[in-house]
Amino acid sequence: MSFPVDILVVEDSEDDTLLLLRALERNDFIPAVVRVESADALHSQLEKKDWDIVITDYSLPGFSGIEAIRIIRQHDPDLPCIMVSGKAGEEIAVEAMRTGASDYILKENFMRLAPAVVRELDEHIVRKEKRKIERQLIESNENIEAFLTVAHDDFVLIVAPDGTILNASGEVAAALGVDRDHLAGMSLYSNNEVLSAAKKKFMLEEIMKNKKSCSFVVEYEGRHLDCSLYPVIRDGDVVRIIALARDITRRRRMEAALRESELRLRMTLEAVEEGLWDWDIAADNSYYSPRFFMMFGYEPNEFPAAFESWRTFVYPADLLRFNSYINEYISEGKGQFSIEFRITTKTGGIRWIQSRGRIVAWNADRKPARMVGTHTDITERKEIENQILRERQKMMTILGAMNDGVSIISHNYQVEYINASMSEEFGSPEGMQCYEYFSNRQKPCHWCKNEEVFSGKSVQYEWYCEPKDKYYDLFAAPIVNSDGTLSKLEIYHDITKLKQAESAIRASLAEKDTLLKEIHHRVKNNLQIISSLLNLQERFVRDPADIDIFRNSRSRVKSMALIHEVLYQSKNISQIDFSEYVDKLVSHLVQGHLNNYAGITVRTDVAGIKLDIDTAIPCGLIINELLTNAFKYAFPAGSTGEIGIRMSRSGDICLLCVYDNGVGFPDTIDFTSDKTLGMNLVYNLARQLGGEIRVGKELGVSICIEFPYIKK
Numbered sequence: 174m175s176f177p178v179d180i181l182v183v184e185d186s187e188d189d190t191l192l193l194l195r196a197l198e199r200n201d202f203i204p205a206v207v208r209v210e211s212a213d214a215l216h217s218q219l220e221k222k223d224w225d226i227v228i229t230d231y232s233l234p235g236f237s238g239i240e241a242i243r244i245i246r247q248h249d250p251d252l253p254c255i256m257v258s259g260k261a262g263e264e265i266a267v268e269a270m271r272t273g274a275s276d277y278i279l280k281e282n283f284m285r286l287a288p289a290v291v292r293e294l295d296e297h298i299v300r301k302e303k304r305k306i307e308r309q310l311i312e313s314n315e316n317i318e319a320f321l322t323v324a325h326d327d328f329v330l331i332v333a334p335d336g337t338i339l340n341a342s343g344e345v346a347a348a349l350g351v352d353r354d355h356l357a358g359m360s361l362y363s364n365n366e367v368l369s370a371a372k373k374k375f376m377l378e379e380i381m382k383n384k385k386s387c388s389f390v391v392e393y394e395g396r397h398l399d400c401s402l403y404p405v406i407r408d409g410d411v412v413r414i415i416a417l418a419r420d421i422t423r424r425r426r427m428e429a430a431l432r433e434s435e436l437r438l439r440m441t442l443e444a445v446e447e448g449l450w451d452w453d454i455a456a457d458n459s460y461y462s463p464r465f466f467m468m469f470g471y472e473p474n475e476f477p478a479a480f481e482s483w484r485t486f487v488y489p490a491d492l493l494r495f496n497s498y499i500n501e502y503i504s505e506g507k508g509q510f511s512i513e514f515r516i517t518t519k520t521g522g523i524r525w526i527q528s529r530g531r532i533v534a535w536n537a538d539r540k541p542a543r544m545v546g547t548h549t550d551i552t553e554r555k556e557i558e559n560q561i562l563r564e565r566q567k568m569m570t571i572l573g574a575m576n577d578g579v580s581i582i583s584h585n586y587q588v589e590y591i592n593a594s595m596s597e598e599f600g601s602p603e604g605m606q607c608y609e610y611f612s613n614r615q616k617p618c619h620w621c622k623n624e625e626v627f628s629g630k631s632v633q634y635e636w637y638c639e640p641k642d643k644y645y646d647l648f649a650a651p652i653v654n655s656d657g658t659l660s661k662l663e664i665y666h667d668i669t670k671l672k673q674a675e676s677a678i679r680a681s682l683a684e685k686d687t688l689l690k691e692i693h694h695r696v697k698n699n700l701q702i703i704s705s706l707l708n709l710q711e712r713f714v715r716d717p718a719d720i721d722i723f724r725n726s727r728s729r730v731k732s733m734a735l736i737h738e739v740l741y742q743s744k745n746i747s748q749i750d751f752s753e754y755v756d757k758l759v760s761h762l763v764q765g766h767l768n769n770y771a772g773i774t775v776r777t778d779v780a781g782i783k784l785d786i787d788t789a790i791p792c793g794l795i796i797n798e799l800l801t802n803a804f805k806y807a808f809p810a811g812s813t814g815e816i817g818i819r820m821s822r823s824g825d826i827c828l829l830c831v832y833d834n835g836v837g838f839p840d841t842i843d844f845t846s847d848k849t850l851g852m853n854l855v856y857n858l859a860r861q862l863g864g865e866i867r868v869g870k871e872l873g874v875s876i877c878i879e880f881p882y883i884k885k
Contacts, residue, residue, distance in 0.1 A: 175709070176201060176202050176203065177202075177203040177204075178197075178202055178204050178225045178226065178290070178294070178482040179204075179205050179222070179223075179224050179225045179226075180197075180204050180205065180206045180207075180224070180226055180227070180228060181206075181207055181215075181218055181219070181224045181226075181227045182206055182208045182209070182227075182229075183209055183210070183212070183215060183227065183228070183229035183230060183233065183238065183241045184208055184227050184228075184229070184230045184233075185210045185230065185233050185234055186230075187208075189207065189230070189257075189280060189685070190208050192280070192283060193228065193257070193283065193286065194206060194635075195458075196283040196284070196286045196287060197286065197287055198457055199287070199288065199453070199456045200287035200288075201290075208233075210233060210236070211236055212236055212241070212244060214250075215241055215244055215245075216244060217334065219244070219245065219248045219249070219785065220248075222280060223605045224252065225253070225294060225297075226244055226252070226253040226254070226255065226290060226293060226294060226297070227241075227252060227254045227255070228255050228256075228257060229241045229242065229245075229254065229255075229256055229257070230253075230256075230257060230258065231256055231257070231258035231260060231265060231269070231314050232258070232259075232260070233257075234600065235516055238258070239268060239269065239272050239456075239725065240255050242254055242256065242272045242273050242274050243272060243273070246272075246273040246388065247719040250273075250386060250388040250401065251297060251301060251304060252297070253275045253290075253293035253294065253296070253297045254273065254274055255274065255275055255277075255286070255289055255290065255293060256274045256276070256277050256278070256281060257277075257278050257280055257283075257286070258277070258278075258280065258281070259279070259280045259281070260279075260724075261484050263432060263433075266432055267473055270428070271390070273388070274384055275289075275296075276289045277291065277432075278294075281463075281474060282460075284451075284460055284749070302346040302569075304386060326398075327342065327344065327418065327419050328342060328344045328345050328398065328416070328417070328418035328419070328420075329341065329342040329344075329345065329415070329416070329417055329418075330342070330345050330361075330415070330416040330418075331413055331414070331415050331416075332361050332377070332413065332414050332416065333413055333414075334381055334411055334412070334413070334414070334510070336360055336362050336373065336377060337358060337359070337360060337361070338356050338357060338358065338359045338360070338361055339357060339413060340356070340357060340557045341353065341356045342700075351807065358735060361377075366637070373378045376402060376648070377414060378406050380402055380411065380414055381404070381411050381539075384411060385626065385698050386401060386402060386403045386404065386407060386672045387401070387402050388400065388401045388402075390421070391418075394650050395422070396420055396422045397420070397421050397422045397424075398418040398419065398420060398421070399418065399419045399421045400416065400417070400418040400531075401416070401417045402414055402415070402416050402417075403415045403417070405418075427865065429635065430656075434510055436565050436685050440685060445753075447464065447547040447548060447549050448461065448464040448467070448547065448548035448549075448857050449461070449462040449464070449484075449546075449547055449548075449568065450462070450465055450467075450530070450543075450545070450546055450548065451543070451544075451545045452480050452530075452543065452544045452545070453542070453543055453544075453709075454503065454541055454542055454543060454544060455536055455542045457479065457480065457481075458478070458479060459478045459479055459480050459483070460478055461478045461483075465548055468516075468518035468524065468526065468548055468550055469486055469516060470518035470520055470522070471519050474691065481488045484496075484843055486516045486517055486518075487514055487515070487516060487517075488514065488515035488516060488517055488523060490515070491514040491515050494512075494514070495512065495514050498512050499512070501825070503532075503541050503544075506532055506535070506540070506541045508531075509529065509530070509531050509544060510528070510529060510530040510531060510532075510544065511527070511528070511529045512527070512528055513525065513526070513527045513528075513529075513551065513555075513575070513589030514526060514528070517593065519669040523550045524550055524552045525550070525551045526548050526549065526550060526551065526859045527548070527551045528546060528547070528548050528549075529546050529547055529549070529550045530544050530545060530547070530560070531544065531545065531546065532544050532547020533545055538787060561655075567790050569590075570588075572592050573592045573593055574592075575592060575664075576594055577594060577662055577664050577665055577666045577667075578591070578595035578599075578645075578664070578665035578667075579594070579595060579662070579663070579665070580592075580595055580662075580663045580665070580830055581593040581652070581660050581662055581663075581819070582607045582660060582661040582663065583658075583660050583661075584623070584627055584658065584659060584661075586606040586608060586617060586623075587606060587607075588602035588605060588606070588607050588610055589660060594856070595665065595720065598641070599611065599641075608621070611638065611640075612638070612639065612640065620636065622634065622649050623661065623787045626649050626650065626651050626659075627651060627659050627661070629659075630651075631648070631649065631650040631651070632648075632649050632650075633646070633647065633648045633649075634647055635647070635668070636665075639738045642669075643667060644667075644669045644671075644672045645665045645666060645667055645668060646658075646666040646668045646669050647663060647664070647665055647666075648663070648664045649661055649662065649667075650662050662734075671700070684780075687749050696813065717821045718754065720878065748783040748784065748785055749783065749785070749786065749789045750783055751779055751782040751783060751784050751789060751792070751820065752777070752779045752780050752782060754789065754793065755777050755796065755818060758776060758793060758796060758800075759775050759777060759800070759818065762797065762800050762801065763775055763806070771806065772808075772812065772813030772814070773813065773814055773815070773816060774814075774815045774816070775800070775811075775815075775816045775817070775818070776815060776816070776817045776818070777818045777819075778815070778817070778819045778820070778821075779818065779819070779820035781822075782820050782821075782822060782827070785883065785885075788862065788883060790860050791859075791862050792820075792858075792862070794831055794854065794858055795829065795831075795855050795859065795878065796818060796829070796831060798833035798852070798854055798855050799855065799876055800816065800818070800831060802836065802852075803816045803831065803833045803874070804816070806835070806836075806838075807833040807834075807835025807836060807837075807873060807874065808835045808836070809836065812835075814833060814834050814835050814846070814873075815833065815834050816831070816833045817830070817831070817832050817833070818830070818831055819832075822882055824882075824884050825881055826879060826880075826881060826882060827879070827880055827881070827882045828877060828878075828879045829877065829880070830875055830876070830877040830878075831875070831876055832869070832873065832874065832875035832876070833873045833874055833875075834872055834873040835873045835874065836861070836873070837872075837873050837874050838869055838870060838874055855876075859878045862878070862880035862881075863880055863881055864879050864880025864881075865878070865879050865880075866878050867879070
């Protein structure tokens with residue numbers, strides 16, 4: 174149904190007037206509009222005809238909306254008057270309402286205009302009817318008392334021109350604190366501090382002079398009263414004045430709450446990162462929040478708030494999909510509308526938008542009539558997603574090109590991915606668990622490292638695949654999926670040939686160890702034969718000096734044979750446990766001199782020293798010579814004492830010492846010149862080791878050789 178309405182518009186902008194008309198026309202109004210821009214023109218139009226409603230702008234050139242409201246109220250206190258403004262601010266709204274505006278609406282929220290006009294027109298009809306009834310009652314003296322009696326909720330006061338109270342309603346009597354029967358004859362100026370006596374007198378004098386009604390709002394004990402004063406004129410003179418007041422506290426509070434709610438909503442819309450939209454599908458008009466415009470690079474209201482405007486910004490490549498989706502959604506009218514698409518901004522840039530919405534109203538034919546929703550700028554999220562996708566594609570390309578097998582396994586053992594190498598080796602894993610795919614098992618493998626991997630650790634271990642009879646060096650690490658769950662990345666490096674080569678090398682080494690041990694055994698046997706031959710030859714020698722030569726030679730051969738014996742019996746034939754060797758060598762020498770030197774004790778301290786054969790043989794011969802000399806010369810027949818062998822290592826230097834607490838060397842012996850065969854051998858062997866000899870003569874004799882340790 175259409176509603177014709179006569180509207181007087183106080184506005185300097187034709188464009189804003191057209192927007193106002195469209196907002197009313199979309200709500201079934203047929204407006205007849207006259208626009209004025211000045212106070213004179215406003216006076217003229219108010220005098221010319223009766224208007225249904227006046228809509229005024231707040232700001233006019235040389236003329237304000239507040240002044241316009243005052244002019245309107247002087248002409249007709251009941252004429253509905255709505256102020257519209259492009260400026261936000263509660264102070265402006267309060268000023269307008271106090272001046273006499275019926276409502277206050279922001280231009281960016283013209284959707285409120287039509288409901289406000291409907292409400293004010295309805296209230297105007299009620300007020301006109303009320304005024305008509307009030308005038309009829311005032312003119313009819315016989316009905317005044319009845320009117321005052323039934324006016325339970327209104328303050329009604331009848332006073333004479335001099336301020337004497339003639340009659341009043343029960344509400345007035347209660348406010349003044351007197352019985353209603355005692356009100357008549359009291360002075361208006363002496364009671365009730367709602368208004369001062371001077372203010373009351375001024376208002377009565379103004380009514381007497383102008384003979385026109387007036388309206389105002391006062392606050393009394395936390396209540397808001399809407400007051401109106403009407404003169405009763407007879408024969409051109411004011412004979413009495415009727416004052417009417419209605420408690421509008423509840424309405425004022427509701428209006429204040431509404432303004433606060435609207436202010437909060439406006440501030441919220443401006444603060445949130447999402448753009449809000451409201452689409453009246455039937456009327457094909459929309460509301461867009463300021464943030465909505467800003468997403469497209471525009472200032473608020475810079476382009477028409479229409480769905481077609483929105484559609485024009487959709488990136489051409491996405492437009493067909495966008496139209497198809499929204500048309501399908503409106504056709505079905507169910508669920509939630511959600512789509513991601515690109516838009517072109519004012520500066521030509523491209524942004525990604527996620528639009529979500531829902532149908533909230535249907536017409537009589539059950540067709541969608543209204544949709545509301547939001548726009549969210551997801552450009553940064555899309556860029557991150559695309560970057561992740563590119564990195565994932567790069568990773569998949571790398572994994573796919575690897576010669577090693579690669580698989581991705583979920584936490585519930587599902588095979589999520591295999592590369593080409595894995596597919597060639599094990600076939601397709603479709604519908605299979607990892608333990609079925611790799612091992613032909615019906616339950617998870619006991620050697621699986623899932624517990625460590627899914628706790629965030631990377632592990633590496635060797636795995637034997639029984640079905641393939643192959644060995645793999647397997648590396649497993651956790652990877653984070655887009656939904657936050659973990660999967661297991663596994664890389665399989667085939668080491669079967671390496672294991673086979675390892676086995677072959679190990680077998681070859683074992684064979685070589687056997688051969689080397691056999692060589693050492695045979696060398697030891699040959700040296701034993703030489704020692705035996707020397708022993709046999711010794712039987713045919715009669716000269717004691719020659720016998721010593723044979724015995725010394727046999728001892729030297731025995732020290733070398735012991736080296737090969739220790740190597741033959743050792744697990745590691747590249748190094749000799751020199752402690753074990755010295756113990757055997759000392760045991761052999763002690764047994765050879767046991768009959769002559771029973772009271773001599775030999776102590777050794779060479780624990781932890783390991784030498785190669787090239788170092789061990791010279792060291793053994795040196796110990797043999799020095800120990801033999803100590804037995805022979807340090808202790809005269811029948812005496813007792815101690816001989817020590819000590820060997821230590823510090824870094825890359827070894828120190829070998831042989832010492833005794835015997836009689837020592839005579840002072841006449843000079844070791845730098847007087848050298849026997851044995852000592853010559855010691856000096857030559859020390860030189861062979863690259864060492865230096867130090868001789869000590871305190872408390873017996875000590876001979877130390879310091880030489881570099883060679884690690885092989």
